[in-house]
Amino acid sequence: MGIGEDTRSDADLLFAFRNGDAMALNALVGRYQGPLHGYLRAMSGSAADADDLFQETWMRVIRNPGSFRGGAFNAWLWRIARNLLIDRLRRRKPAISLDDMTAEGTAYRELTPGTEPDPGDEVAGAEIGRVIAAAVTRLPPDQRDVFLLRTQAGLTFAEIARLRHVPLNTALGRMHYAVLRLRQELGGMYTILRGR
Amino acid sequence: MKYYGSTDRTMNHDTDPLRELEATSARLTPHVRRGCDSVPSPDVLAAIRTAATRQAGAPRILPFVPWAIAAAATLLVLLSGWTLFRVRQATEVARQATLMDDMLFLCAEASVVPETIAPGAQREERARRLLNLQGLGEAAAPATKVSAESEELPSTDSQSHNTRELQAQRCG
Numbered sequence A: 001m002g003i004g005e006d007t008r009s010d011a012d013l014l015f016a017f018r019n020g021d022a023m024a025l026n027a028l029v030g031r032y033q034g035p036l037h038g039y040l041r042a043m044s045g046s047a048a049d050a051d052d053l054f055q056e057t058w059m060r061v062i063r064n065p066g067s068f069r070g071g072a073f074n075a076w077l078w079r080i081a082r083n084l085l086i087d088r089l090r091r092r093k094p095a096i097s098l099d100d101m102t103a104e105g106t107a108y109r110e111l112t113p114g115t116e117p118d119p120g121d122e123v124a125g126a127e128i129g130r131v132i133a134a135a136v137t138r139l140p141p142d143q144r145d146v147f148l149l150r151t152q153a154g155l156t157f158a159e160i161a162r163l164r165h166v167p168l169n170t171a172l173g174r175m176h177y178a179v180l181r182l183r184q185e186l187g188g189m190y191t192i193l194r195g196r
Numbered sequence B: 001m002k003y004y005g006s007t008d009r010t011m012n013h014d015t016d017p018l019r020e021l022e023a024t025s026a027r028l029t030p031h032v033r034r035g036c037d038s039v040p041s042p043d044v045l046a047a048i049r050t051a052a053t054r055q056a057g058a059p060r061i062l063p064f065v066p067w068a069i070a071a072a073a074t075l076l077v078l079l080s081g082w083t084l085f086r087v088r089q090a091t092e093v094a095r096q097a098t099l100m101d102d103m104l105f106l107c108a109e110a111s112v113v114p115e116t117i118a119p120g121a122q123r124e125e126r127a128r129r130l131l132n133l134q135g136l137g138e139a140a141a142p143a144t145k146v147s148a149e150s151e152e153l154p155s156t157d158s159q160s161h162n163t164r165e166l167q168a169q170r171c172g
Helices: A010-018 A022-044 A047-063 A073-091 A124-137 A141-151 A157-164 A168-186 A188-195 B017-036 B042-057 B065-110 B120-133 B137-152 B157-171
Strands: none
Touching (some): A010 A022, A010 A073, A022 A047, A022 A073, A022 B017, A047 A073, A073 A157, A124 A168, A124 B017, A141 A168, A157 A168, A168 A188, A168 B017, B065 B120
């Protein structure tokens, strides 16, 4: 998707799309495709589900850009995505547990894409990122959601509280526990991160 | 939650927990993004691009147009109704006025009215109209007859006399 270096704000791009500029929407998709798809993938646990949800989210944006009433575009975008995600998770009954074993004797958790470090990855930064990503997938869903909404979507805690319909203190508390848990999971690596 | 409860007496006032949490988030964000960001499949991106192009090229209805059409239609209906009401009202008023005028005229004629008030032909016409309005078909015939005869008579005095007799009967 032609991302380009469009310096217009999100709201300006959406307004331009409403006025018939398809490239403006492409720029928006390019701007958010990584974090949004990553969030959906981490929350749904499936690349295929993430693809479906990602596409449906943008289809909603395309069909009804007028429902954006100002404010933070990313909060609006993640609200759409999150509602679709919740609908999907409600419909999907967990037929198997991630801890169940396949016929080959491998746990389904091991097959979940993006949760383990890539052995061939020699870039230290990417390695740390993958370790964090793996640790994030092991967070309880509520904590994982708040953590990703803050770090990946870039929402403020107030926006997260509004989005999740919880008090601000609850959102802060979940983030706090998520960070504590990550600190335990990452061990010495977390100390390195703090030093950076 | 120990840190964030407003009534929590164990809260450490030396450090701002929210600021600390924000700082931790900021430190972790690039690593999380590097590790968690993922790319959708090319098919998905192509589908989105196609839908965006199609939607952008589709004709758009300006948001105020439906409202303007609805308002114009409502105004048209109201104006039509009001006009119809006014026309019917005016017709009725005119009919009543004519009838009243004729009644007054005839009653005045039955009494003593100077000949100069109205010429003979006009009086005949008004009398005939009144009788027709009242649905007096049988009475209209003599009036017509009188009118027909009056055309042959050189003077309008006898015509006026006949009409006056007839009108006097009707007025009692």
